[in-house]
Amino acid sequence: MRTTATRGRPELYTSYRQEIALLNTRPKRVWVTAMVLVAVLMPFSLTDDVLQLLATGFVAAIGAIGLNIVTGYAGQVSLGHAFFLAIGAYTAAALSGDPDGRVIGFGVTSLPVWLLAAGAAAALAGVIVAPLAVRLRGLYLAIVTLALVFIGEHVFRDWTDLTGGPGVGRPAAVPTLFGQRLDVDGEFFTKSQKLYLLMLVLLVIFAVLARNLVRSRTGRAMAAVRDRDIAASVIGIDLTKYKLIAFAVSSFYAGVAGALLYVTIGFFDPGSFNLLMSVQYIAMILIGGVATISGSIMGAMFITLLPRITRELPAVLPFVSSDATGRISVFQVEAILYGLLIIGFLIFEPRGMYGIWIRIRNYWKSWPFSY
Amino acid sequence: MTELLQSLVRGLGSGSVYALLAIGFVIIYKSMRVISFAQPAFMLAGAVLVSYLVTGMNFFLAVLVAAALVALLGVGVERTALRPMIGKPVFVISIITLGVDVVIRVVVNSYIGLDVRQVGDPWGLRTVSLFGVDVQQRYLAMFLTTMVLVTVLFVFFKYSRMGLAMRATAFDQEVALSQGVSVGGVFALSWAIAGALAAIAGVFVSTGAGLDQSLWIIALKALPVIILGGLDSVGGAVIAGLAVGVFESIVGTYGGRVSHLFDGEFAQVSPYILMMLVLLVRPYGLFGTREVERV
Numbered sequence: 001m002r003t004t005a006t007r008g009r010p011e012l013y014t015s016y017r018q019e020i021a022l023l024n025t026r027p028k029r030v031w032v033t034a035m036v037l038v039a040v041l042m043p044f045s046l047t048d049d050v051l052q053l054l055a056t057g058f059v060a061a062i063g064a065i066g067l068n069i070v071t072g073y074a075g076q077v078s079l080g081h082a083f084f085l086a087i088g089a090y091t092a093a094a095l096s097g098d099p100d101g102r103v104i105g106f107g108v109t110s111l112p113v114w115l116l117a118a119g120a121a122a123a124l125a126g127v128i129v130a131p132l133a134v135r136l137r138g139l140y141l142a143i144v145t146l147a148l149v150f151i152g153e154h155v156f157r158d159w160t161d162l163t164g165g166p167g168v169g170r171p172a173a174v175p176t177l178f179g180q181r182l183d184v185d186g187e188f189f190t191k192s193q194k195l196y197l198l199m200l201v202l203l204v205i206f207a208v209l210a211r212n213l214v215r216s217r218t219g220r221a222m223a224a225v226r227d228r229d230i231a232a233s234v235i236g237i238d239l240t241k242y243k244l245i246a247f248a249v250s251s252f253y254a255g256v257a258g259a260l261l262y263v264t265i266g267f268f269d270p271g272s273f274n275l276l277m278s279v280q281y282i283a284m285i286l287i288g289g290v291a292t293i294s295g296s297i298m299g300a301m302f303i304t305l306l307p308r309i310t311r312e313l314p315a316v317l318p319f320v321s322s323d324a325t326g327r328i329s330v331f332q333v334e335a336i337l338y339g340l341l342i343i344g345f346l347i348f349e350p351r352g353m354y355g356i357w358i359r360i361r362n363y364w365k366s367w368p369f370s371y
Numbered sequence: 372m373t374e375l376l377q378s379l380v381r382g383l384g385s386g387s388v389y390a391l392l393a394i395g396f397v398i399i400y401k402s403m404r405v406i407s408f409a410q411p412a413f414m415l416a417g418a419v420l421v422s423y424l425v426t427g428m429n430f431f432l433a434v435l436v437a438a439a440l441v442a443l444l445g446v447g448v449e450r451t452a453l454r455p456m457i458g459k460p461v462f463v464i465s466i467i468t469l470g471v472d473v474v475i476r477v478v479v480n481s482y483i484g485l486d487v488r489q490v491g492d493p494w495g496l497r498t499v500s501l502f503g504v505d506v507q508q509r510y511l512a513m514f515l516t517t518m519v520l521v522t523v524l525f526v527f528f529k530y531s532r533m534g535l536a537m538r539a540t541a542f543d544q545e546v547a548l549s550q551g552v553s554v555g556g557v558f559a560l561s562w563a564i565a566g567a568l569a570a571i572a573g574v575f576v577s578t579g580a581g582l583d584q585s586l587w588i589i590a591l592k593a594l595p596v597i598i599l600g601g602l603d604s605v606g607g608a609v610i611a612g613l614a615v616g617v618f619e620s621i622v623g624t625y626g627g628r629v630s631h632l633f634d635g636e637f638a639q640v641s642p643y644i645l646m647m648l649v650l651l652v653r654p655y656g657l658f659g660t661r662e663v664e665r666v
Binding site: 077131132135136138139140142143144146147150151153154157158275279282286332335336338339340341342343346347350 | 405406452455456459461462463465466467469470471472473474477478480481591594595597598602635636637639640643644646647650651654655
């Protein structure tokens, strides 16, 4: 493909297709390959609890990519992500649950089946909510989606046949692939290694799909709706259609993430899908980088690893106590950190961790002549 | 009949609390075009301050001091976290207030602890007979205080110089600035008023049963109220606040008899459902200004 004219000039694009390619520069190709390789080799050198944490981070990243599609790319602020996560989680858990158990279950444990069903159920919910989004803008929409979380919380708390009720909970979805249970220790791999690899593969699949979506005609239309919806509709973009697509895709991702979120722990409570969870996902995309896929992944990993990092604090800072009784406990530090990080990133680095990376990259790109 | 009247009074009482909170949201929205998600934290802070202050002084004095302190806190938040963001998209600023809320609430929670604290109000759960119906004194106190505060605010906006400045800023910030209005001062004052109102609302919510860490959720019920009333209408906030309070209380009393789907905690989420239904019909609330757009 590369002609003689472009030899030695890797960033000279001779076609539009070349510029919007998935991996359009050589460093991107090299580094993405290297990172995926490292991620694949990681399970053989890390302990199981770290692997589980990373696997949860990968799942959160899928959810964060979903939120970034609707909020970052299409500009429709959603505080209701926890609601869609919950729908996915309960669809998957109900489908794969034990038919003779104390909560609803249908015994379909095949992973692809319940994963797609969870995504589809959440997407359907997204499509039902979307008409509101078409009529409302900005902060009105934020409040309506916030209301979804409260209504969802109430429904899941009351529907004890499905959710097990608050404080009791129900078992999470059971992952089987090609007749193999993935959530038990196997002959070659431990449970954590299997789940880690599963989540990694799924994250790569969903990240590539999302990247393809946002660099397509649909993605550009969504960005146009975000930047100026009136201008977008003047140039012939159907606002209703693209807002609907954004909500459906975002909810699909949320549903998938919700279905996988508790597979590693194996148990979940209806109370976990609350406003705090929505705020965490908002924090992920704001800290990671709005309207970037790699930023969503960075942000999700960061927020997921944050509790682990703060748990190490009492060793460094003696006034932080490690139990919940002290005046400054690690849990409080963690909650305050969410808040401070959101404020700090928005004020000082609105492009998030992705922006920091861009700055570092630009510094070294022109090194030693960087100003 | 007695039951209906009692739930009506209860609804008006809690509705006036929602109205106080909603006015805070609306005042901030009018001056900065931002929905402040920090109101729950201010409310909680006010209640906690009173519960500590009341050990050393009269209850009413304690409420005034707490309201003043929370107003100061509001000004502080506005200066440090929001002033640098002027000109940025409103969504970003709103998310910052969400962060502020989390931070303040964690600090306040550590002063609440795990127990229920009392604000030491003079009403308790005592009742008074009103037209032959026993109603709790605290609901009457809430309603009357709110009405007095709302009247004071209306007079302030209508007749004082600063009130005029605030209305001018809400109308057009740049024009107000060019006429010599201190827009920064208006921002600070609106955060102060919102903080003080939230603090008073917090005290009222904590009368009777006391306050614990889960109280902040109540402040978010002001969101359906401001949507129903329209984001930029103070009068709408008062009317919608009372309406939502009464609606919630009626649903709480009679909902369970219609169907078991509507009993128990359903009353708590009913304002949100009411809001969604109204929004489908009127996207800019009942009293809000319709944004005109031509394509």
